Amino acid sequence: MEILECNRCGKCKEFCPSYLIFLRESFCPRGRFQLSLLLQEQKIKENDKLRKRIFSCLLCGACINICPLQINIPMLIYETRAKMQKKMFNYFFKYFSLYPKFFFSALHFLGNSKILCTILKKQKKIPSSLLEKFFVIESKKAEKQSFKIYNKIKPKGRVALFLGCSTNYIMPSLTESLVSLLSNENYEIIIPKQNCCGAPLLSNGFKEETLKIAKKNIETYKSFNIDGVITPCPTCAHFIENIYEEITGESINVIQISDLIENLPVNYTSESKIFFHESCHSSNYIKETDKILNLLTKLGFHNIQRKSGCCGFAGIFSFLFEKESMDILQKKVLEYEKADMIITSCPNCIMQFKFAMKDKKIFHYLEIINKILTERGEKNGRKI
Numbered sequence: 137m138e139i140l141e142c143n144r145c146g147k148c149k150e151f152c153p154s155y156l157i158f159l160r161e162s163f164c165p166r167g168r169f170q171l172s173l174l175l176q177e178q179k180i181k182e183n184d185k186l187r188k189r190i191f192s193c194l195l196c197g198a199c200i201n202i203c204p205l206q207i208n209i210p211m212l213i214y215e216t217r218a219k220m221q222k223k224m225f226n227y228f229f230k231y232f233s234l235y236p237k238f239f240f241s242a243l244h245f246l247g248n249s250k251i252l253c254t255i256l257k258k259q260k261k262i263p264s265s266l267l268e269k270f271f272v273i274e275s276k277k278a279e280k281q282s283f284k285i286y287n288k289i290k291p292k293g294r295v296a297l298f299l300g301c302s303t304n305y306i307m308p309s310l311t312e313s314l315v316s317l318l319s320n321e322n323y324e325i326i327i328p329k330q331n332c333c334g335a336p337l338l339s340n341g342f343k344e345e346t347l348k349i350a351k352k353n354i355e356t357y358k359s360f361n362i363d364g365v366i367t368p369c370p371t372c373a374h375f376i377e378n379i380y381e382e383i384t385g386e387s388i389n390v391i392q393i394s395d396l397i398e399n400l401p402v403n404y405t406s407e408s409k410i411f412f413h414e415s416c417h418s419s420n421y422i423k424e425t426d427k428i429l430n431l432l433t434k435l436g437f438h439n440i441q442r443k444s445g446c447c448g449f450a451g452i453f454s455f456l457f458e459k460e461s462m463d464i465l466q467k468k469v470l471e472y473e474k475a476d477m478i479i480t481s482c483p484n485c486i487m488q489f490k491f492a493m494k495d496k497k498i499f500h501y502l503e504i505i506n507k508i509l510t511e512r513g514e515k516n517g518r519k520i
């Protein structure tokens with residue numbers, strides 16, 4: 137990876153969620169840039185203080201868009217973490233990424249065992265808020281993964297789904313919405329046996345393992361005769377399209393769902409005050425918010441306010457920095473207090489918000505579109 141020289145202009149600072157919470161130079165993008173270089177040049181030694189600075193980056197990408205030199209700090213952080221010593225928590229995420237089904241089955245078991253859950257919380261092995269977050273959504277037992285295909289007689293196109301662990305194991309009903317919407321658009325759909333995209337591996341410094349999982353996923357999806365891959369998770373979308381290209385030289389063609397949805401009913405009007413929360417990966421990497429907002433407006437939601445800014449989840453960040461993750465989340469809770477409904481495109485942000493705002497209506501945009509289409513279809517006596 138080519139490392140450009142930071143001119144220390146500081147423009148990135150005020151957009152970095154990590155800096156805004158720690159308020160220290162060494163926690164801002166240019167601080168991490170300097171620390172990473174010094175470590176790589178062996179001018180400083182690895183210790184707990186340094187690890188804290190490097191692992192408190194949420195990899196949100198806000199700094200890339202603001203930096204006049206477009207220095208890719210998250211890629212530099214991935215490289216730095218790969219060179220650092222691995223700790224217990226790194227291995228926890230490694231095995232989570234390699235065996236998500238086992239991990240979520242264990243979580244499901246835990247969810248049904250209040251005593252075990254209480255012991256774990258008391259021992260503080262896992263942040264208690266993180267445990268609760270996994271249960272606020274659906275907490276269904278992980279289904280057996282198998283290849284599925286939804287055929288069409290004269291399809292408009294053929295796509296394969298990459299669901300991502302959050303959708304697959306925490307919000308499985310999102311898959312039903314996605315399949316229903318794509319079927320309504322007359323697309324043939326393939327759901328291959330699912331793997332993790334590898335984001336938790338790279339975030340924890342396991343570069344070789346990420347490379348293996350990336351190659352496996354590329355091989356799987358390239359073996360189908362498809363127009364492209366669809367995913368309901370912006371983190372997976374960024375990973376399988378951009379990061380795979382960066383680390384393997386090959387990418388998977390990701391189609392944005394908003395480009396495929398055309399059949400929307402007219403004459404629907406909602407007066408609800410809606411806040412559309414733009415996740416970090418949507419706003420800073422895959423940039424599909426304009427198209428999603430267009431769809432929602434066409435659908436009849438005219439009172440939408442676009443909001444961006446990190447929700448504080450970021451996987452390993454909420455594991456290692458529970459208090460700071462909650463502080464970032466709390467800012468969002470205050471900001472979103474006046475909304476009747478929150479719509480977003482990220483399953484992880486949904487998990488975070490449902491945990492903190494239990495009485496609020498919170499949806500993935502695919503769920504809300506599918507809900508309205510289904511209600512309309514039923515009213516008109518036709519099945520969509």
Ligand code: SF4
Pocket residue numbers: 151152153154155164165168192193194195196197198199200209210
């Ligand atoms: S990726 Fe996000 S958290 Fe990390 S340095 Fe950049 S702005 Fe800060």
Ligand code: SF4
Pocket residue numbers: 141142143144145146147148149165166169202203204205206207
């Ligand atoms: S905006 Fe870019 S060049 Fe300026 S301080 Fe941040 S990383 Fe360095």
